Structures are given as C-alpha cells and as structure tokens.
Amino acid sequence: MxxxxxxxxxxxxxxxxxxxxxxxxxxxxxxxxxxxxxxxxxxxxxxxxxxxxxxxxxxxxxxxxxxxxxxxxxxxxxxxxxxxxxxxxxxxxxxxxxxxxxxxxxxxxxxxxxxxxxxxxxxxRGAARGANHSLTVTLGTGIGAGLTVKGEVLRGAHGYAGEPGHMVIDPSGPECRCGRFGCWEQYASGNALGRFGREAVVQGRAAAVMEAAGGSVDLVRGEHVVAAAADGDADALAVMGQLGWWVAAGLANLVNVLDSEIVVLGGGLVAAGDLLLDPVRRAFTDLPMGGNRREAVPVVAATMGxxxxxxxxxxxxxxxxxx
Amino acid sequence: MxxxxxxxxxxxxxxxxxxxxxxxxxxxxxxxxxxxxxxxxxxxxxxxxxxxxxxxxxxxxxxxxxxxxxxxxxxxxxxxxxxxxxxxxxxxxxxxxxxxxxxxxxxxxxxxxxxxxxxxxxxxRGAARGANHSLTVTLGTGIGAGLTVKGEVLRGAHGYAGEPGHMVIDPSGPECRCGRFGCWEQYASGNALGRFGREAVVQGRAAAVMEAAGGSVDLVRGEHVVAAAADGDADALAVMGQLGWWVAAGLANLVNVLDSEIVVLGGGLVAAGDLLLDPVRRAFTDLPMGGNRREAVPVVAATMGxxxxxxxxxxxxxxxxxx
Structure with a gap:
C-alpha cells in the first residue's frame, strides 16, 4: 500500500x-x-x-x-x-x-x-527535471525563488536561502515593502509591470493599455499590459520588453553567482507566455559574465502550475x- | 613521508x-x-x-x-x-x-x-574555518568570490559559480570592463574607491585626499583615500562610508540568495582594516531581507593574506x- x-x-x-x-x-x-x-x-x-x-x-x-x-x-x-x-x-x-x-x-x-x-x-517533476543546478524564479505579485545545488535544495546556513526578490538592483529606485529601495521585486514582478504600464500611460503612450484597464490610469495592472500586448499593441509590447530586461538582469546576477544550468520561470506572470519569455531570453543572452563565451543557459516556463x-x-x- | x-x-x-x-x-x-x-x-x-x-x-x-x-x-x-x-x-x-x-x-x-x-x-585554514556556508569576497582591483555550501566549494553547473563582481547593482552606473553597466565591481572595488575619491575632490571636498595623491586629482587612487582616512580626515572617512555602503549592499544581495553564516572580506582593500570594515558592518546590519529578525551574519577580515x-x-x- x-x-x-x-x-x-x-x-x-x-x-x-x-x-x-x-x-x-x-x-x-x-x-x-x-x-x-x-x-x-x-x-x-x-x-x-x-x-x-x-x-x-x-x-x-x-x-x-x-x-x-x-x-x-x-x-x-x-x-x-x-x-x-x-x-x-x-x-x-x-x-x-x-x-x-x-x-x-x-x-x-x-x-x-x-x-x-x-x-x-x-x-x-517539472521543467527542471534532470538538472542538478537549477534556478526556479516565481514571478507573481512579488518574486520568490527555489534553488538546487548538486540535485538538492539550497537551504543555506539557517534555511533562508533563495530570496533574490530583495536583491538591490537599483538603489535609486522605488521603495520596496521590505523598507529598502530598488529591490528586484520592484522591477520584475507583476506589480512592477503594472507600474511600468501606468508610467507609459502617463507619458502619453500605451492608450491600448489604459483602454484595457477601463480608461483609468489608476486601474492599470500588469494584466492589462499583457492583454494589450497580446493584441499586438506596440507600446504594450515595449513595456513587456522593459519588464523582460529587468527580469533578465536579475537572472543574470543570479547565474553569475550560482552558475545554474537552467532557469525556470513560474508564477502568475508566466501566463503571458512568449510575450514575457521572448524579451527575457533576448536580454538574458548577453547579460551573464562572459556572455556568449560560456554555455548558454536555457530560460523556460514552469510546468507544474x-x-x-x-x-x-x-x-x-x-x-x-x-x- | x-x-x-x-x-x-x-x-x-x-x-x-x-x-x-x-x-x-x-x-x-x-x-x-x-x-x-x-x-x-x-x-x-x-x-x-x-x-x-x-x-x-x-x-x-x-x-x-x-x-x-x-x-x-x-x-x-x-x-x-x-x-x-x-x-x-x-x-x-x-x-x-x-x-x-x-x-x-x-x-x-x-x-x-x-x-x-x-x-x-x-x-x-582561515577566517571561515568551521562554517559550512561561507562567503569570501575578495576586494581588490576588481571583485572575486569563493562560496561554500554544506562545507564544499560551490562550483555550479559548469564550474563558474561565484562571480558577483558582475552583478548589476545600478544599471544607470558606469560602464564596466565586462561591457555592462553598473556592475558591483564599479562600486565596491579598489578602483571604485579611487573614483569616489576623485569625485569628492572634484566636488571640492577631500583636500587631504588630493594632498595624499601629490596634489593632482587625476592621480587619486583608493590608497590615497585610505591614507587620508587613516589620518582622521572627515571627508575621506565619508568616502570610506560610501564605499562601505556599496560593499554591504552587494553582500546583502548575496546573503539573501545564499544564506551564508559568515562573510569574509579579503583582497587588497582589506588592508584598510576597520576603516573599511566598520562602515561595511554598519550598513550590512539592516540590508539582508528580514533585517534584525534573522540571525546576524558576522563580517570579518580574511586571515590567509x-x-x-x-x-x-x-x-x-x-x-x-x-x-
């Protein structure tokens, strides 16, 4: 039994x-x-x-x-x-x-x-099966991560390993709910996508994004940017590219430190599919130290939902x- | 034998x-x-x-x-x-x-x-003896790192793990010799200390630093900032504090990911002793996620020279x- x-x-x-x-x-x-x-x-x-x-x-x-x-x-x-x-x-x-x-x-x-x-x-069971050194990053409201080293969970000294969402990536950036400024979570999460969308609307771009949000800039969330991008709106696609660059920059920081063999992206944002993955992959190629002089690290979508x-x-x- | x-x-x-x-x-x-x-x-x-x-x-x-x-x-x-x-x-x-x-x-x-x-x-053999999860960062002309996980070297998938010097920490920052912008190495190395010193001189501060460099701003290097700080010059000490904040910010990024139990600082910059370590420790206390709600991580000087x-x-x- x-x-x-x-x-x-x-x-x-x-x-x-x-x-x-x-x-x-x-x-x-x-x-x-x-x-x-x-x-x-x-x-x-x-x-x-x-x-x-x-x-x-x-x-x-x-x-x-x-x-x-x-x-x-x-x-x-x-x-x-x-x-x-x-x-x-x-x-x-x-x-x-x-x-x-x-x-x-x-x-x-x-x-x-x-x-x-x-x-x-x-x-x-999922997208990183068979990889001994994997990096799974969960892009939702915030950012989480699960790391493996030699086929085991990287727990760290106390059990706290894997909190890259609060990696400072721009000290002059927005205040994070953790109290610091410019954490990665402020640039590469669902909340960040909403902010990028609102910024684009305020700058007079991304009318389709505002429309998707019902006509009010204050109501713009990440999902509205994704919806407008899925309809092919160029401004919304540019905002997705902006998000993708920041996602890739943080991933490269992590790969520089951990030398992961695969990066798995999970969480709510990944429902955007290639609208997110394509710009992430484009930016990620050159960002890790050594660029194309090192083995390419695939960036794939999570499969466990x-x-x-x-x-x-x-x-x-x-x-x-x-x- | x-x-x-x-x-x-x-x-x-x-x-x-x-x-x-x-x-x-x-x-x-x-x-x-x-x-x-x-x-x-x-x-x-x-x-x-x-x-x-x-x-x-x-x-x-x-x-x-x-x-x-x-x-x-x-x-x-x-x-x-x-x-x-x-x-x-x-x-x-x-x-x-x-x-x-x-x-x-x-x-x-x-x-x-x-x-x-x-x-x-x-x-x-040195300052991290007995620690299973250690982080040694070498602050010289550039930045290097050696990581241990469970008492073993963290090598990563291909052997490249431990390159935090090229962690992007400010994308609007100076160009790095690696071709990217705002790498940690641009803010927390001996070269960075020299640049901070020259910036202070150009802004009309740090006369003692310029004097230590023989009177020419172009000749200011990190060692001149350290020398003036050792003499108690307040402006030079402020520059050391600036460097210390950036060192601590990058260390906190790494500890957020790795959950190290000790941080060892080595390399040429560590010859500055407490002039460097004190500001690093002051800034580092609050920077890892969770701040004082998690176990304190000691920051110590390397002992292997x-x-x-x-x-x-x-x-x-x-x-x-x-x-």
Missing part, C-alpha cells in the same frame, strides 16, 4: 492542499483543493484544510495512509520549521509551524519557503520525514 | 607559488615564492615557477614528494580545468590549463577560479586529485 504525503501551500490570498504518492514519479495528486487563506489562527486553518484532503485521499485510495505533511509558507522559514517573518503573512513571527501543525494533526510536518517548494517541484508549491512541499516532506 | 602539493595563483600582475602538506591543518607552506606574472606563454611560465618551488620543497623536506598541483586562475574555469575567459588574462581563451600544465610537469593538475581558491583557503589563492589551490588539488 502506498505511503501518501499531504502538501500545503499557504499563499497571500489562497491555500492549496493536495495529497500525492511521492514514490511514483508519474503520479498526479490523489486529491487537491484550493480555498481562501484562512482568516483565523494560521495553524487551525492549515490543519482543517489538511484534514479534509487527507480524509478524501485515504478513502479514495481504499486504505493508503498519509504519513507526513509538507507546508510551503511565504517568508523566511528556518531549518526547524519555524516561520520567522514574511511581509505577506503579517502577525506571524517566530511561529514554530512544523511543531504546532504537527501536534494539531498528529503527523510529522516539514515546512519550507513556498518558492523553495515550488522550485523543488519543478526540479523533481499553481500546484507547484503544495506539490513540492509534499515531496520535500517525503524526503525529510519518511525513510 | 608526507605527500606535498604545489599551489599556484596567477594574478593580474604577479604569480604566487608554494608547496604545502595538505594533510596537516596547522602546516605552514614549506616554501613560497612571488614573481611577476610571466610574460610569455602562460603554461611555460607557470611550469617554471612550479618546478622551482617543488625542487626546493623536495630538497628541504629530505625526500617528501609533491604529488599534485593546484592553480587559481583569474576568470571562468570549467570543471575540466579549461580556462574559458577572463578580462585580466587577455589572449587566453578556452585554454586547457589543467591538461597542458599537467603534461608540462608530469603531475596531475586541478584548476579553479582564483577567488574560489582563496575562499577555500579561508574555509579550510596574499597567499590565500595559492594555498587554496593546493588544498583543492589535494581534495580532487589525491585519494
């Missing part, structure tokens, strides 16, 4: 939960759910979601048992599964999520950063908690 | 060579030499320097044999010991240094990036080539 694992991904607005058989590399989740982020105590909300998918999975498989739980959480998670801090999870500071959720569920729990989990899913974080959390839990 | 290893460090202007007993953690080099960088064929020059120290070492130890050679080279070195490219070693492109030097010497040769070697020396690269090359060669 298969040993199953539950994976949870606690996002800024939603909570994904699923159950998978980690030993089968081709297995799809037995069950998956997506609910709004719990509003009360975070551990109670996580436990409720986990119990629900676990019950369904154990019933549907006719007796297979869930042996462990993995959780991806939006912020700094230390090696003991303590959630230290994260701007998208206000009020949760130094909370021992692994311990508390484990006690609530009566199961061993492993916790890691959500983007680290997503990167691990791409490495184990919105379940990547929960799936990766489950696989990490299997690695860390099951023998 | 001890098995000895020869280490070579090919710099921009000089070549260091030494022989050590890699099995003895407290051993000093049996012999060490420092000569100008060979002007002819790079392999012939390296072989001549190696033969000289090897002969001395084998004679002085009364029969111990040198079993392997390690070389630190200034640029991208792949996992096969091929020197791919480096701005400080013009004319040497895709040269199989490990193979060619090995054939010349009749000994196995391992080659890696010079700053990677220096970082390994700090990890094995100018021999770090050759020493680390020898130790890497021992690890890779001797059983």
């Amino acid at each position: 298969a040993e199953l694992v539950c994976g949870l991904d606690l996002g800024g607005t939603k909570l994904l939960a699923l159950v998978v058989d980690p030993a089968d590399p081709d297995a799809e989740p037995v069950v998956a759910s997506k609910v709004p982020r719990p509003s009360g105590d975070v551990v109670s909300g996580l436990a409720a979601a986990a119990r629900e998918v676990i019950a369904v999975a154990e019933t549907e498989t006719g007796g297979a048992r869930v042996r462990a739980v993995g959780l991806g959480a939006p912020g700094l998670v230390d090696r003991d599964g303590v959630f230290r801090f994260g701007p998208n999870l206000p009020g949760v500071v130094d909370r021992p999520l692994a311990r508390d959720l484990g006690a609530e569920l009566g199961l061993p729990v492993a916790v890691d950063n959500d983007a680290t989990c997503a990167g691990w899913a791409e490495h184990e 919105e379940r990547a974080g929960a799936w990766g959390a489950a696989l990490l839990a299997a690695d860390r908690l099951l023998s | 001890a098995e000895l290893v020869c280490g070579l460090d090919l710099g921009g202007t000089k070549l260091l060579a030494l022989v050590v007993d890699p099995a003895d953690p407290d051993a000093e080099p049996v012999v060490a030499s420092k000569v100008p960088r060979p002007s002819g064929d790079v392999v012939s020059g390296l072989a001549a320097a190696a033969r000289e120290v090897i002969a001395v070492a084998e004679t002085e130890t009364g029969g111990a044999r040198v079993r392997a050679v390690g070389l630190g080279a200034p640029g991208l070195v792949d996992r096969d010991g091929v020197f791919r490219f480096g701005p400080n070693l013009p004319g040497v492109v895709d040269r199989p240094l490990a193979r060619d030097l090995g054939a010349e010497l009749g000994l196995p040769v391992a080659v890696d990036n010079d700053a990677t070697c220096a970082g390994w020396a700090e990890h094995e 100018e021999r770090a690269g050759a020493w680390g090359a020898a130790l890497l060669a021992a690890d890779r080539l001797l059983s």
Whole structure:
C-alpha cells in the first residue's frame, strides 16, 4: 500500500492542499483543493484544510495512509520549521509551524519557503527535471525563488536561502515593502509591470493599455499590459520588453553567482507566455559574465502550475520525514 | 613521508607559488615564492615557477614528494580545468590549463577560479574555518568570490559559480570592463574607491585626499583615500562610508540568495582594516531581507593574506586529485 504525503501551500490570498504518492514519479495528486487563506489562527486553518484532503485521499485510495505533511509558507522559514517573518503573512513571527501543525494533526510536518517548494517541484517533476543546478524564479505579485545545488535544495546556513526578490538592483529606485529601495521585486514582478504600464500611460503612450484597464490610469495592472500586448499593441509590447530586461538582469546576477544550468520561470506572470519569455531570453543572452563565451543557459516556463508549491512541499516532506 | 602539493595563483600582475602538506591543518607552506606574472606563454611560465618551488620543497623536506598541483586562475574555469575567459588574462581563451600544465610537469593538475581558491583557503585554514556556508569576497582591483555550501566549494553547473563582481547593482552606473553597466565591481572595488575619491575632490571636498595623491586629482587612487582616512580626515572617512555602503549592499544581495553564516572580506582593500570594515558592518546590519529578525551574519577580515589563492589551490588539488 502506498505511503501518501499531504502538501500545503499557504499563499497571500489562497491555500492549496493536495495529497500525492511521492514514490511514483508519474503520479498526479490523489486529491487537491484550493480555498481562501484562512482568516483565523494560521495553524487551525492549515490543519482543517489538511484534514479534509487527507480524509478524501485515504478513502479514495481504499486504505493508503498519509504519513507526513509538507507546508510551503511565504517568508523566511528556518531549518526547524519555524516561520520567522514574511511581509505577506503579517502577525506571524517566530511561529514554530512544523511543531504546532504537527501536534494539531498528529503527523510529522516539514515546512519550507513556498518558492523553495515550488522550485523543488519543478526540479523533481517539472521543467527542471534532470538538472542538478537549477534556478526556479516565481514571478507573481512579488518574486520568490527555489534553488538546487548538486540535485538538492539550497537551504543555506539557517534555511533562508533563495530570496533574490530583495536583491538591490537599483538603489535609486522605488521603495520596496521590505523598507529598502530598488529591490528586484520592484522591477520584475507583476506589480512592477503594472507600474511600468501606468508610467507609459502617463507619458502619453500605451492608450491600448489604459483602454484595457477601463480608461483609468489608476486601474492599470500588469494584466492589462499583457492583454494589450497580446493584441499586438506596440507600446504594450515595449513595456513587456522593459519588464523582460529587468527580469533578465536579475537572472543574470543570479547565474553569475550560482552558475545554474537552467532557469525556470513560474508564477502568475508566466501566463503571458512568449510575450514575457521572448524579451527575457533576448536580454538574458548577453547579460551573464562572459556572455556568449560560456554555455548558454536555457530560460523556460514552469510546468507544474499553481500546484507547484503544495506539490513540492509534499515531496520535500517525503524526503525529510519518511525513510 | 608526507605527500606535498604545489599551489599556484596567477594574478593580474604577479604569480604566487608554494608547496604545502595538505594533510596537516596547522602546516605552514614549506616554501613560497612571488614573481611577476610571466610574460610569455602562460603554461611555460607557470611550469617554471612550479618546478622551482617543488625542487626546493623536495630538497628541504629530505625526500617528501609533491604529488599534485593546484592553480587559481583569474576568470571562468570549467570543471575540466579549461580556462574559458577572463578580462585580466587577455589572449587566453578556452585554454586547457589543467591538461597542458599537467603534461608540462608530469603531475596531475586541478584548476579553479582564483577567488574560489582563496575562499577555500579561508574555509579550510582561515577566517571561515568551521562554517559550512561561507562567503569570501575578495576586494581588490576588481571583485572575486569563493562560496561554500554544506562545507564544499560551490562550483555550479559548469564550474563558474561565484562571480558577483558582475552583478548589476545600478544599471544607470558606469560602464564596466565586462561591457555592462553598473556592475558591483564599479562600486565596491579598489578602483571604485579611487573614483569616489576623485569625485569628492572634484566636488571640492577631500583636500587631504588630493594632498595624499601629490596634489593632482587625476592621480587619486583608493590608497590615497585610505591614507587620508587613516589620518582622521572627515571627508575621506565619508568616502570610506560610501564605499562601505556599496560593499554591504552587494553582500546583502548575496546573503539573501545564499544564506551564508559568515562573510569574509579579503583582497587588497582589506588592508584598510576597520576603516573599511566598520562602515561595511554598519550598513550590512539592516540590508539582508528580514533585517534584525534573522540571525546576524558576522563580517570579518580574511586571515590567509596574499597567499590565500595559492594555498587554496593546493588544498583543492589535494581534495580532487589525491585519494
């Protein structure tokens, strides 16, 4: 009988939960759910979601048992599964999520950063499969990353590795929610695309973008730029090119340091497809040190979709908690 | 009888060579030499320097044999010991240094990036001893780095990991010798300190700096800023603070990605001691993501001195080539 694992991904607005058989590399989740982020105590909300998918999975498989739980959480998670801090999870500071959720569920729990989990899913099951040194960057409202070195998750000394969103890339740039100025997240995220779009509108360009947003510059978001670019609007395409350059510049910084063999881009922005990937690839070619004198590093779209974080959390839990 | 290893460090202007007993953690080099960088064929020059120290070492130890050679080279070195490219070693492109030097010497040769070697020396024998996740940054004319993850050198997919000097940190900044704009090296190296000094002089500040340079703004170099700062000149100290902020900003970018447990600063600039380290530490405290909500990461001076690269090359060669 298969040993199953539950994976949870606690996002800024939603909570994904699923159950998978980690030993089968081709297995799809037995069950998956997506609910709004719990509003009360975070551990109670996580436990409720986990119990629900676990019950369904154990019933549907006719007796297979869930042996462990993995959780991806939006912020700094230390090696003991303590959630230290994260701007998208206000009020949760130094909370021992692994311990508390484990006690609530009566199961061993492993916790890691959500983007680290997503990167691990791409490495184990998705676009980075077979690559020992992979870099998965999640471009959503903000930026997250999951890194592998020699086929293992790069956790770092305390468990905090992989936070390039707060790499300063332009100290004279906009203030970041982290309190510093000019973080990469201010230039290469969904929020940044919206700002670039509004700037273009204010400068009298990108009428199609404003139209997509219903005629008000204040309502322009990244999705409106993408929509106008998809319609072939030249100004919107130029804004996508601007975003692509900044994405590529940060990726090159990371590849200079890590020498990754593949870059996987995930997160909501990647729904734009080649409208994003083409300008990123064009700019990225020349940016790493050595340029075309070194091996080209492919930049590809993630394939695990919105379940990547929960799936990766489950696989990490299997690695860390099951023998 | 001890098995000895020869280490070579090919710099921009000089070549260091030494022989050590890699099995003895407290051993000093049996012999060490420092000569100008060979002007002819790079392999012939390296072989001549190696033969000289090897002969001395084998004679002085009364029969111990040198079993392997390690070389630190200034640029991208792949996992096969091929020197791919480096701005400080013009004319040497895709040269199989490990193979060619090995054939010349009749000994196995391992080659890696010079700053990677220096970082390994700090990890094995110096300021980062005992740290599994260390970050050694060499601040000289340019910037190099040597990274360890889980107690091993971070080499990356091809061997190129650890080139943060060409991390873009201000795209509107000065052009770098690599062809890009605003690389960290343009803000946190010895060359950058000289430029900051000249800018201060041109703005009518830092008279003491100009005086240290003999009265001409064009002659101001980093060493003159350091000299004036050492004399307590407030303007020169402010320039050191400017440099320190940029050093800290790049270090924070790296710690955000790598989660290092210690940062070691080496290279010529570190001769400035606390004149450099104090402003770096002040700025660094708040810069990594999470600020004081995460464990403090000490920033310390390297202890292996100018021999770090050759020493680390020898130790890497021992690890890779001797059983």
